[in-house]
Structures are given as structure tokens and as C-alpha cells.
Amino acid sequence: MEPDPVAQAGQGSWARYWAARSGHSGERDIWWALDRTKFEWLRRQLPPEGICLEVGCGSARLSTLVGTEGLRAVGLDYCAEAAALAQTSFARAGVRGDVVMGEALRLPFRDDSVDIVLSTGLLEHFEDPAPIVHEMVRVLRPGGLFYSDVVPKKFSLMCVLDGIGKGQHDHDGIPEYAFKGPQLLTMLRRLGLEAVRVVSSGVFPPRLPILGRIRAVREAQGLFCYGTRRLWSALDGTALAEWLGVYYLCVGRKTGASPGKSGSQTASRVDNLRRPKAPVAVLKD
Ligand SMILES: C[S@@+](CC[C@H](N)C(=O)[O-])C[C@H]1O[C@@H](n2cnc3c(N)ncnc32)[C@H](O)[C@@H]1O
Numbered sequence: 415m416e417p418d419p420v421a422q423a424g425q426g427s428w429a430r431y432w433a434a435r436s437g438h439s440g441e442r443d444i445w446w447a448l449d450r451t452k453f454e455w456l457r458r459q460l461p462p463e464g465i466c467l468e469v470g471c472g473s474a475r476l477s478t479l480v481g482t483e484g485l486r487a488v489g490l491d492y493c494a495e496a497a498a499l500a501q502t503s504f505a506r507a508g509v510r511g512d513v514v515m516g517e518a519l520r521l522p523f524r525d526d527s528v529d530i531v532l533s534t535g536l537l538e539h540f541e542d543p544a545p546i547v548h549e550m551v552r553v554l555r556p557g558g559l560f561y562s563d564v565v566p567k568k569f570s571l572m573c574v575l576d577g578i579g580k581g582q583h584d585h586d587g588i589p590e591y592a593f594k595g596p597q598l599l600t601m602l603r604r605l606g607l608e609a610v611r612v613v614s615s616g617v618f619p620p621r622l623p624i625l626g627r628i629r630a631v632r633e634a635q636g637l638f639c640y641g642t643r644r645l646w647s648a649l650d651g652t653a654l655a656e657w658l659g660v661y662y663l664c665v666g667r668k669t670g671a672s673p674g675k676s677g678s679q680t681a682s683r684v685d686n687l688r689r690p691k692a693p694v695a696v697l698k699d
């Protein structure tokens with residue numbers, strides 16, 4: 415297959431993005447607090463076992479948390495720098511996880527093969543994320559859990575000061591598109607999910623410009639946000655969160671579940687995930 419020049423341009427930007435962040439791995443900043451807050455919301459919906467695939471996993475922060483619950487984490491990214499960070503995240507947390515290098519638009523996995531499919535901070539980078547969601551739903555087993563948090567281009571309290579002092583929102587040519595909740599809801603239902611919920615969320619205090627370049631300050635803010643997370647989460651789904659929140663939490667189930675089918679025998683299924691002849695490199699833990 416011919417390499418897709420648009421995808422390759424994106425890959426270069428993501429490679430630079432991750433190369434610049436490799437030293438930050440493990441930092442307890444505001445993103446650390448957000449991940450834990452999201453995870454507390456997601457955890458209530460997780461099955462006790464099964465395979466969880468994160469598409470566009472980056473450093474796999476959310477998958478790592480899912481892995482600590484005993485689920486088998488698989489992260490996929492098309493960027494080698496991200497794959498290396500994901501592997502480090504799994505190893506540091508003592509999580510059994512696999513990292514696969516591959517393209518989200520052509521997932522190298524069989525139909526109906528995973529129990530949970532998730533993405534975090536991925537879909538907003540595509541003008542039309544439907545082809546990626548279509549792939550995510552394809553590999554999900556009927557009745558399996560779909561989760562995505564979408565961080566669209568919009569006003570948010572957390573980023574309100576980012577423009578001062580050069581800002582912390584430099585995306586180095588990585589596009590970010592505007593989405594509204596109802597638009598996401600319609601897309602997810604159209605692509606084969608039921609019981610879909612899209613919740614406006616992520617109201618957090620502003621990140622600090624200039625001072626935020628100091629690690630200790632970033633960590634103090636991360637710990638503060640984490641300590642007060644229940645206060646902020648109480649606003650989820652309200653008009654205030656729609657206006658001030660930084661992301662949408664989206665969940666749904668793949669249609670067509672047959673009663674009694676669950677994610678059992680995870681270990682043997684993980685070896686059989688790949689589509690025959692799929693050209694992928696798997697980095698084992
Ligand atoms: C915002 S990052 C996700 C961050 C991640 N949630 C974390 O915990 O670090 C989006 C990721 O998606 C990956 N990505 C973007 N487009 C992709 C594609 N078409 N196929 C595979 N990965 C892709 C990028 O390389 C990047 O690592």
C-alpha cells in the first residue's frame with residue numbers, strides 16, 4: 415500500500431511532539447490529574463477482565479491505569495517515539511501490556527476481537543473522525559465498551575491563560591477541530607454504538623503561564639486539581655461544563671451483543687488479535 419502523504423505529515427509532527435516530551439514522562443501535572451479524574455469515571459463501566467485497546471495511545475497514560483485494574487492493555491500508535499513512551503509507562507506501572515505500531519485508519523486487528531476500545535485526545539485531530547471510529551467499532555466485540563474523550567478546539571477555563579507568555583498550547587502543525595456534543599452523539603450512534611452518552615466535562619482551574627515552566631509549579635497545580643477533583647466533576651454535563659470544560663467524555667456499547675458473551679480467556683485471545691498478514695511490529699512488555 416502507498417504511504418498516505420497526509421498521514422505521514424501528521425506523523426512527523428507527532429514524532430517531534432513526543433521527542434520534546436520524553437523527559438516529562440511520569441510528571442504529576444494537570445494532565446496527570448485529568449487522567450485520573452477521567453479514569454475514575456471510566457472505571458465504573460469497566461468489565462472485570464478482557465482486552466483493552468487504546469488507539470493513538472501516545473504515552474498510554476489512560477491504558478496504563480486500565481491495566482492496573484487487571485485488564486490486558488494494548489496500545490496502538492503510528493509514531494515510534496510514542497510507542498517507546500507507552501512501553502515505558504506500562505513497565506513503570508508493572509502493567510502487562512503490548513504496544514503495536516500501526517495506523518488507526520486501518521487497525522491491524524480482527525473484527526470483534528477486543529472488549530474495550532478507547533482513545534483519548536485523538537479524534538479532535540481529524541476533520542472527519544468517522545473513519546477512525548468506524549475502525550474502533552469494527553474491532554470491538556458486540557456489547558463491548560467504547561470510550562473516547564475528545565478535546566475539541568474551544569474555549570475552556572483550563573486554557574484561558576495559555577496565550578500569555580508564549581502559551582503551553584503549541585501544537586506544532588497538529589490540527590485540532592471544533593466539535594459539539596450533539597455532533598459527537600449523532601456520529602457515534604450512526605457508527606454502530608448504542609447506549610451512547612456524551613458528557614461535557616473537564617472544568618479545571620487555568621494552567622499557569624510562565625510559572626508553569628517550572629516542574630514543581632506544574633506538579634503543585636496537578637496535585638491541587640486532583641485533590642479538588644470532586645468539586646470540578648460535579649459540574650459534568652451542565653451548561654457551565656459545556657462552556658468552560660476542556661473535553662467531552664463519550665461512551666457507548668457496540669450493538670448486537672448476545673447474552674452471556676463476555677471477555678473471557680484474555681491471555682489466549684491476545685495472541686490471536688492480529689488480522690492475518692497485518693504488517694505490524696508488536697513490542698512485548
Ligand atoms: C494526543 S495524543 C494521545 C495522548 C495519549 N492519550 C497519552 O496518554 O499520552 C494522540 C496520539 O495519536 C497518534 N496518532 C495520530 N494519528 C494517528 C493515526 N492515524 N494512526 C495511529 N496513531 C495516530 C499520535 O501519534 C499521538 O501519539
